[in-house]
Structure formats: C-alpha cells, structure tokens
Amino acid sequence: MPSILVVEDSATMRSLLASALEELEPAVKITEASSGFEALRLLPRSSFDLIVTDINMPDVNGLELVSFVKNDPAYRSIPLIIVSTEGSERDREKGLGLGADAYVVKPFEPDRLRELASDLMARSRGQE
C-alpha cells in the first residue's frame, strides 16, 4: 500500500489533508506529523511514497524540510507537494527551486490534491 507523510502543524488542516488523501484509489496509508521535527523523526522509520507539507511551521519549516529531503540521497526520489496558503511568491519559488514537485494553494480542492498525489506517485513509480 502506498504510504504518504502529511506534515502540518494545524490539527484541523492536518485531518482535512489526511481525509482528502484517504479517499485515494487504490488505498493509501497516511502518517501524520504535527511538526517538521516530527517529520524528521518519521522519515527514516518507513519508506514513504509521497510527502505533503505545509511551509509555515515552527522549528523546522517546510522549506527547510524540502531542502533536507531533496538533498538526502535516501529521500530525494520521494515526490513532495507543498500545501500552503497563498502568500509570499518568493517562498513559493523557493520551494519549487529546492526541488518540491508541486505547490498547492490553501484552501485546496480535495480532488485537485488527490489528482496531483496520484500523478506524482505514478510518475515516481515509473522512474524506478
């Protein structure tokens, strides 16, 4: 079963993201992290097929997390979606520049998120 890591500090937003992704076909396993720190701890524990992260988080923010994932040979190939409220154009550019595969604006459309998630996971499976 494909496995998705959702990183978001807002509990409500996290469960909205999770419930949107839970409807993916075929079924996926969702792991939730409430901070960048927690994500760092979860990453080595299982093999994820997709990471969905917020930017604005305390401690380690989304950009720092993207940088970590995309610079580490062990995780580099995991597709990554940034889900963040529209805001700084600069942060968006930076996120994509750091190697994020997509940028979704909150409030997000669950369908659009699922579509992106399936595409990205399918593409990365094809590359393997």
Next chain:
Amino acid sequence: MAARRTRKGRTRSRAEREFVSEAEEIVERMRDDLLSLSEQQAAGADPDPDLVNQLFRAAHSLKGLSGMFGLDGMSELAHRLEDVLDRLRLGRVADPTGASALVEEAVALVASSLAGLGDDASTAATVGAISDLTGRIDAWLVLPTEAAGDAPDLAIDPTLLRALTEYEEHRLRHNVARGRYVHQIETCHDLQSFDAALSELGEAIKVDGELISTLPSAAGGDGSEIRFLLLAASDLDAPDLAAHLGLPESAVRCTGRSGDAAGEPAPAAGAAAPAVPAAEPAAAGRAPGDEVETLKSIGETVRVDIRKLDELMNLVGELMIQRRTLGALAQRLLADDQTTRVGAELDKVHKGLERKLQELQAGVLEVRMVPLRQIFEKLSRVVRRLRRDLDRAVKLEIRGADTELDKLIVEELVDPLVHVVRNAFDHAIEPPAEREAAGKPVEGTIRIEAYQRGNDVIVAVSDDGRGIDSERVHRKALERELVDPEQNLSPKEKLDLVFTPGLSTRDEVTETSGRGVGMDVVRANVTALGGLVGIESTPGQGTCLTMTLPITLAIVQALVVSVGAQRFAVPLSAVHETLFVAEEDLQRSRGGELLNLRGQALPVRRLAREFALPQTDPPDKMSLVVLGLGELRVGLLVDRLEGQQDAVIKPIQGPVADLRGIAGATELGDGEAVLVLDVAALVEDAGRLREAA
C-alpha cells in the same frame, strides 16, 4: 448545577467543531502574544521577533483554516491580519503601535465571529464590522513600506541560503544591520532527542543574538543521528559563541558581519540598533530552558472534549455505586457462617477495588482542573482595552492565577468576572480629579485574587474606588418597589440589594457596563455553579466582591440524611459538623429557630418543613448538620444520618428543577435516586433569617 452553554444554531460536523476549537485556541494564543507585544512596545523595547513571527503564523493558520470552511469573511480578515503582521515582522512598518492596535481589533473581531458562527443574526452583524475593518486595513496597507533587499553578501553555505524563507532573510539583514556576527553552526544529535538539544542551543544563542534558521542537513552515523546546519546572529565572535554553546570551535564558522558586507539596507523602522546592542527582550524575559519545557508540554498534551471527561466521570461515579453494592454483598457473606471465607475474599477484592477507583476518580478530576490564569489574562485584556478606550488610569493587580478549578466552572466564570471588572472600571474608580481631591492615588487599582480554602476556591475582586452607598441602594430599591418599605434592613442587607434583579444604582447606562446585565446576573451565574457571592463596601474606600466556588461540579462526597422515609444527599464539603439535638435545645426567635452553638446563635432549618415532608415519628434526638459556605452557617435538622458516599450530581428536569434548595439528583448504592440539597441556597436564605432575627 451549571447548565453547559450550548452553541447556537445547527449541528456541526466533527471537522467544523475541530476547526472552531482550534481557531479559538489560536485566537487565545494571539491575544496573549499581543499582550506581551504591547508590553514590550510600551517599555520601548524592540519587540521579540519570535513573538511577532508567531503571531504571523497564527494569522496564516487562521486564514488557511477559515478558507477551507468557506468562511469568506473570516478568511478575508485573517488575510489582512496576516498582511499587517507580515509587514510588522519584516520591519516594514513606520508605526508599530498603530499596527498592533489594528491587529488587536482584528483578533477581537475574529473571536466574535467565531462565537457567533451558526447564528445568522450575529453573522450578519459581523459581516459589516469585517468589511469596515478590512477597508481600514487596506487603507493602512497602502502606506509606503521599505522594500526588501537581497540577502546580504556573506559566506553562507548556498544550501542554507537557498532554504531561507523571506522572513528569515529579513532577520538576517536586520541582524547584519545591527552589526552582529553571522555564524554557521554545525551540530549532530541523536534522532530521538534532537528537539530538546536544539531548543537548548536556540535559547543559549538567544542570550546574545538570534537563531535565524534550523536546517536539517543529513542523516548522520548509522541513521540514528541527524545533522543540522544552524544560521545564527550573535554579538559574540565564533570562538566565544562556541564556548558559550559548549561546542568545539570547529563547529562554529563566522560568515561575516556588517563591516564586511557593504551596502546593507537600513535597519527596520523603529528598530534602530543601539551602539551597544541590548539583550534581546526574548532573552531577558525567558530563562534558558523554558523553551525546552514548552516544547515538551506541546508534545505530551492532548486536547480532550470536556464532555468526554464528563462521561468518564459519570462512569467512575456509577462504578463507585456498584462498588458499594459489592461491599454490601461481601458484608452479607461475611455475616453468614457458611460463606465467611468467600465473604472475606470478596471483601479484600472490594477494598482493593475501592482504592483503585479512588485513584481513578482523583485522576479524572485532576484532568478537569485548569488554572484561573486563562481568564485572568482575559480580564487583563479587558482592562487594557477599557483603559485605552476610556482613557482612565487604572491598574489591574492579579494574585493566585495558578489556583485551579474545574474547567466547566472556569468557563462559566468568565462572564460574571468580566462584568464585575467592567463595573468596577466604569462605576467604582473615580475620575482622576475626584481621586486627587479625595487624597487617593490618581491611578485606581482593581485587584483580582484567587485562593483555595478547604474545598472551595475564593475569587475576590476589589477596587479602591468610591464604594457603594448602601442607603442609596436601599432608596433605589424602595423607589422601584423591590423591597417592602415596612421591612427593617441592616446596612449589610441594604448593600445586598445590589443583587436584586431590576435594580441599577446608576440612572445612566454607560457603554462599558451595558444595559440589562446587572449584579443579579452575576449572582445567578455564580449560584448556578453552586457558589456564593458576597459584597462588602466602604463608601469612599472601595468595594470587594467575593465569589466562593466549589472546586468541581463533577463528583462530590455526600452525606446521606433522612427525614421520615425520604432520603437526601448533602455535599460533604459544606458539612462543618454534625451533632444530636433535642427539641428543648432550640430557641424560637422572630426570624425562626436558633441553636446556641458554643456561644454563637446558629439559625436552624428543619428539612421536613423546608420541603413540607410528612414526619410521622420524629426521634427524640434529632441530628443537626451544620452547613457552611464562606462565612455563613446554618444548621439543618434531620431525623437521621445515613452515611457517606460519592455522588455524581445530575441535573433534574421537570417542576422540581426550579425548586429552591435542590441542586440535582444522584443515585445511591442501593439504586434509589435521591435529591441533592443546594447548600448555597439554604445557607443564603438562613443568613437572611438570621439578619432578620
């Protein structure tokens, strides 16, 4: 019993409830942060950048969340809030105090929109307010700002530089402009404990500077470690910082400082760097290690719906009752020679169960307890706001904010306390000239104090204002025909008339206190919680209002008493003593019966008479239960004391619900439902009788 406030309107989905609960938490945190911010601004200090950034992040979360739930107005407002805070955190604001005031107003509006969700009338009202405020914020946002420059030209690792957010770039520029060194710090930590280690490092860095970015760089060792690259600004050079942080010198590399990098943008407005950089307010205000604890508490805390705790408490109460049945069964087995051994074993099991149940009960109760700090902080915001709006010099003193009470009681206490404080502000504290003439300090004082006494918590609100003229209160009550002109009242009783519905001692109604909410509502609210309100006042010197509250509503130890065949439960916390009395011990007086209890006249009430119960065969020696709440005492005459047990008080419905003197119902060990007496009402009524006597 307190009726739980139910939200208006349609039922909400679980996600919506989660949203409201999280949004309310965010708003609470923002209010606290704003309070700290305004204190820093008032003290003329540079605001703590972390604080402003935290506020920004909160607004950002609100925007995202409200957008997801289609709350366009709130989302718009949060968007503007985010914009203002973004400028504030990026130092692109000429008037930070004005910006904070806008933010404060917006946060208050978000709070009231949240409170009115689902209520069409209130939503319609907030729509107008939101569009007005967003308009004003938009006008404010067109004010010229300082443009952001590029990141300073320092020898920073490109990986780190690439991952800096716009805000982090701003902090970097700001610190460089302040003349600080910028260092790169390499650390490696255990994967299991890196957050505590990093927080400690962050706090240590803050003493002489600021942690700008925390970049996880690579897994170290066999994957059980993780490396970080930190970007920090500091007044210390690299070797000093390394020593201060307890790191090897090689771990800290200086990337440069202002002298090295030419053409830096000007520092943020209002945040000009002093020649000798002062310690960051954050560092001054927080002891190293605080952050570690905060992080820990976030990680180990779960949010629970109070209703779930209610359910748990009910279950514990029911188990307690079954436990008693089990105990009785054991006793019966013990008494029979044939079953003594089984009885003894069952008795042992029963005793073990009792101990564990008590622990469970104490545990659930403890979870329900919250410190009064939250509402005290709310009150200090109220005062701050009033001070600004009314331009009146009043200081608020708070004591005992750590005193804990059941969460439900704390919630129900907010409105009465806010009302009392507003009243004090509005009516009690005199204008400065009047105070000066009276030889008082120009600045008035409102003091809120909380402390525990036995099973009660006392919350007292006092002021050093003009006091209440009890004669004037009495005259007013006579004018409004609220008291019998024939009735001879003591000064204290006259003062107590302030709690009578329909009485306002002021002819004009000011905006602060509002119309229609009076002290009677305060008393009703507190009484509904099983508490008691008292007032003392000295004209010219001030007023003190005291609320005596039970620590919890959830479960009480009860004394079971009986009159004839009828049994009642009395909360044990209010029972001071019990004694046997005979008819001849009682003296009749004008106000009722009295007992001479160690030289004090104790008003006595007969339970049989209170509820018009048939009393076929009263015993020669009756039992007197001495009840007390606050300073008041009353003796309750009953036929027999039946014993003690835990009671989960449940509200009752129907005609009995409104009967004065009844707080609710509970189930006894034998399954019979009995009424629980409302001690506050009984004591209060007896107090009046005594005054009359």
